[in-house]
Amino acid sequence: MSATLPATGSQSVIEFSALTALISALRRRGYEVIGPVVRDGAVTLEAVEKVEDLPVGWGDEQESGHYRLKRREDNAVFGYTVGPQGWKRFLHPPEVPLLEAQRDNSSFRILKKPPAPVRYAFLGVRACELAAIRILDRVFLGDRYVEPGYKGRREAAFLIAVNCTKAGGTCFCTSMGTGPRAASGFDLALTELPGREGHRFVVEVGSEAGAAVLGEIEHRKAREEEVREAQAAVDNAAGQMRRAVDTEGIRDVLFDNFEHPRWDRVAARCLSCANCTMVCPTCFCTTVEDVTDIAGDRAERWRKWDSCFTDGFSYIHGGSVRLSVKSRYRQWLTHKFAAWVDQFGTFGCVGCGRCITWCPGRIDITEELRAMRGVEASA
Amino acid sequence: MSAIAETAAPPMPPRMITARVVSVVKETHDTFTLTVEPESPECANFSPGQFSMLYVYGVGELPISISGDPHDTGRLVYTVRSVGKATNALVNTKPGQSIGIRGPFGTSWPVDEARGNDVLIVAGGIGLAPLRPAIYRILRNRDDYVRLIVLYGARSPKDLLYRKQLSEWGRLPDTQVLSTVDYGGVNWRGYVGVVTTLFRYVRLHPGRTTALICGPEIMMRYVIRELEKRGLPDSDIHLSMERNMKCAVGFCGHCQLGPYFVCKDGPIFSYTKMRPWLDKHEL
Ligand SMILES: Cc1cc2nc3c(=O)[nH]c(=O)nc-3n(C[C@H](O)[C@H](O)[C@H](O)COP(=O)(O)OP(=O)(O)OC[C@H]3O[C@@H](n4cnc5c(N)ncnc54)[C@H](O)[C@@H]3O)c2cc1C
Ligand code: SF4
Ligand code: SF4
Ligand code: FES
Numbered sequence: 001m002s003a004t005l006p007a008t009g010s011q012s013v014i015e016f017s018a019l020t021a022l023i024s025a026l027r028r029r030g031y032e033v034i035g036p037v038v039r040d041g042a043v044t045l046e047a048v049e050k051v052e053d054l055p056v057g058w059g060d061e062q063e064s065g066h067y068r069l070k071r072r073e074d075n076a077v078f079g080y081t082v083g084p085q086g087w088k089r090f091l092h093p094p095e096v097p098l099l100e101a102q103r104d105n106s107s108f109r110i111l112k113k114p115p116a117p118v119r120y121a122f123l124g125v126r127a128c129e130l131a132a133i134r135i136l137d138r139v140f141l142g143d144r145y146v147e148p149g150y151k152g153r154r155e156a157a158f159l160i161a162v163n164c165t166k167a168g169g170t171c172f173c174t175s176m177g178t179g180p181r182a183a184s185g186f187d188l189a190l191t192e193l194p195g196r197e198g199h200r201f202v203v204e205v206g207s208e209a210g211a212a213v214l215g216e217i218e219h220r221k222a223r224e225e226e227v228r229e230a231q232a233a234v235d236n237a238a239g240q241m242r243r244a245v246d247t248e249g250i251r252d253v254l255f256d257n258f259e260h261p262r263w264d265r266v267a268a269r270c271l272s273c274a275n276c277t278m279v280c281p282t283c284f285c286t287t288v289e290d291v292t293d294i295a296g297d298r299a300e301r302w303r304k305w306d307s308c309f310t311d312g313f314s315y316i317h318g319g320s321v322r323l324s325v326k327s328r329y330r331q332w333l334t335h336k337f338a339a340w341v342d343q344f345g346t347f348g349c350v351g352c353g354r355c356i357t358w359c360p361g362r363i364d365i366t367e368e369l370r371a372m373r374g375v376e377a378s379a
Numbered sequence: 380m381s382a383i384a385e386t387a388a389p390p391m392p393p394r395m396i397t398a399r400v401v402s403v404v405k406e407t408h409d410t411f412t413l414t415v416e417p418e419s420p421e422c423a424n425f426s427p428g429q430f431s432m433l434y435v436y437g438v439g440e441l442p443i444s445i446s447g448d449p450h451d452t453g454r455l456v457y458t459v460r461s462v463g464k465a466t467n468a469l470v471n472t473k474p475g476q477s478i479g480i481r482g483p484f485g486t487s488w489p490v491d492e493a494r495g496n497d498v499l500i501v502a503g504g505i506g507l508a509p510l511r512p513a514i515y516r517i518l519r520n521r522d523d524y525v526r527l528i529v530l531y532g533a534r535s536p537k538d539l540l541y542r543k544q545l546s547e548w549g550r551l552p553d554t555q556v557l558s559t560v561d562y563g564g565v566n567w568r569g570y571v572g573v574v575t576t577l578f579r580y581v582r583l584h585p586g587r588t589t590a591l592i593c594g595p596e597i598m599m600r601y602v603i604r605e606l607e608k609r610g611l612p613d614s615d616i617h618l619s620m621e622r623n624m625k626c627a628v629g630f631c632g633h634c635q636l637g638p639y640f641v642c643k644d645g646p647i648f649s650y651t652k653m654r655p656w657l658d659k660h661e662l
Contacts, residue, residue: 099395099434099479101436101437101479103436106473106475106476106477107397107399107475107476107477108397108436108477108479109397110395110396110397110479139629139630140630143629143643144628144629144643145393145628145629145630147630255637255638255655258659258662284630284632285631285632285633286625286626286630286631286632287625287631287633288439288440288625288626288631290437290438290439292437296437299436299437301434301440306625306631306632306633308632308635312623313623313633314622314623314633315623316621316622316623317462317463321622321623321661321662322661322662323661324661326661327661327662330661331635331662335632335635338638339635339637339638341638342638342639343638343639343640
């Protein structure tokens with residue numbers, strides 16, 4: 001172990017075997033470490049304790065409406081690209097208790113509940129997902145009101161980024177300016193080098209907390225050629241990207257094409273199943289449900305993920321504002337690439353490709369956006 | 380017996396507090412006015428046009444505009460039309476009972492900016508409720524304004540809100556109050572027809588008139604058409620929009636309307652802002 005801590009911005013190298021030590025160091029510090037695991041034929045995110053929990057040797061094949069795990073020829077830990085879940089599941093959970101109240105004669109009391117103190121360490125956050133977290137930060141922390149639950153979870157979180165060295169089949173982060181390199185917003189960033197000279201990771205330190213954790217595990221200074229090799233691997237991923245969105249002026253293109261015939265065509269394929277919004281790492285919409293016990297002595301309110309594709313989403317007395325599938329798809333895409341810009345000064349899309357992969361109608365937003373510009377897909 | 384509420388750590392700010400129902404007064408066959416006293420009196424400060432999120436224990440939470448006098452301290456007044464589960468539970472609360480409130484939220488009518496002008500108020504149905512605080516404020520500072528014109532439309536005479544107040548206001552100097560109904564019936568001697576038919580009885584001074592409109596969207600669109608015909612610039616027309624609301628703080632996404640969140644960018648918008656969106660079907 002080195003006596004002095006590695007500096008922020010410095011590049012170190014850890015061996016494959018040090019990953020378990022890294023997870024343990026975080027657990028000793030009280031973090032619940034969440035990382036990728038193989039479950040039900042996909043890479044999902046769960047609590048992990050050791051390197052064997054991770055998808056070692058697994059990769060994936062993704063296309064529109066298609067996802068399949070595939071054995072890799074090497075032992076890469078992060079050789080898959082993004083799975084169906086994003087970190088929003090932990091920072092902005094699918095179900096959160098909002099309020100607990102107890103009946104008190106004709107009145108009621110709002111019960112005081114200590115917020116559950118969870119400290120997450122996320123292992124394997126891709127560049128697009130760091131960008132998605134920045135977007136959620138803008139929504140929940142950067143506006144008029146601050147979401148205290150999100151704030152607590154977010155501020156406590158320790159982020160270990162992983163640079164992509166292989167592009168997923170549906171990715172387009174390069175065109176969104178969000179990846180594949182993790183530029184900032186992490187505590188540590190790993191680039192995996194599964195190569196012949198031994199399976200190792202180049203580690204970039206992104207914060208003092210990151211330096212302290214790295215200082216606790218076996219590491220050494222990265223050699224210049226290792227840094228170059230890591231860089232080349234990430235460049236390789238950028239070069240593999242097959243999809244792109246031309247974001248230039250896209251906000252106006254969408255707002256100006258409210259009546260574009262393409263909306264009818266995409267609506268004919270959309271099942272309004274809400275998959276895209278559930279897998280999207282930036283979709284943040286929620287609804288609230290009320291529950292009471294049988295006697296009615298206790299009432300709870302729960303906040304749950306919702307989707308602009310559901311029937312009741314836009315309901316006001318007299319009926320839903322958006323009845324047709326067309327209007328819902330239009331709301332979704334226009335929110336992502338137009339309204340979001342007005343609301344939060346950024347797009348609501350980071351190019352992770354999940355909505356393309358997980359759409360049963362095989363709808364590809366990059367194609368839809370191209371069509372909105374009047375350029376039909378050639379295929 | 381008073382309600383006790385404690386500071387929780389709510390994921391939905393600002394925190395909900397309890398408010399004691401002081402009275403529930405019947406306005407029409409389906410509409411009631413609730414007066415409540417929030418446990419923290421400072422929570423009763425609001426600007427005309429703003430709304431609260433009202434929680435009925437175990438039933439749900441819903442957006443309701445504040446319809447009382449902004450000058451009153453320590454109390455909040457709401458006028459609620461019972462149309463479904465939550466509004467029904469709300470109008471069936473009894474004095475002494477508690478409800479939960481969050482807010483006030485949202486933008487307000489530009490009542491101060493309208494000083495020196497005529498103020499034209501056009502309301503349809505329950506839409507008069509969020510406009511009443513603006514009327515109260517104007518009447519309190521009557522010398523700051525020239526004429527006050529209130530045009531009000533309801534479905535039938537039995538649906539007219541605040542009838543007594545309307546006729547009192549109508550007797551004040553430089554104040555014109557006209558009500559109309561869609562269906563009159565035998566005993567009705569007032570105007571019959573949609574609210575826009577009242578425009579033939581008023582003279583507007585474009586450039587010196589601030590128009591405040593609240594009602595069903597279709598009604599607002601027709602009213603705006605009349606105002607445009609009479610030369611009112613977009614920036615002098617203001618309207619209150621309604622959308623589904625679950626949070627009121629910009630987190631739930633339900634209230635989106637074009638680039639806006641109605642809960643925090645509205646509910647009151649100038650027509651300058653609303654013009655590109657108002658006639659878009661299923662926006
Ligand atoms: C800013 C604003 C101000 C309002 N001011 C008033 C007012 O002063 N007086 C008044 O009578 N009404 C007002 N409303 C309308 C009122 O909120 C709805 O009529 C009420 O939510 C209907 O609920 P319900 O369960 O009684 O009716 P239902 O039509 O049976 O609704 C069923 C369910 O749909 C949902 N729902 C319906 N409308 C809305 C909505 N607008 N937002 C969120 N969820 C909704 C709720 O979950 C509700 O329980 C206002 C609405 C908004 C957005
Ligand atoms: S819209 Fe699709 S590609 Fe963009 S961030 Fe969401 S899931 Fe990823
Ligand atoms: S676009 Fe695809 S994933 Fe999204 S709601 Fe429609 S069918 Fe489902
Ligand atoms: S009501 Fe939730 S975002 Fe406006």
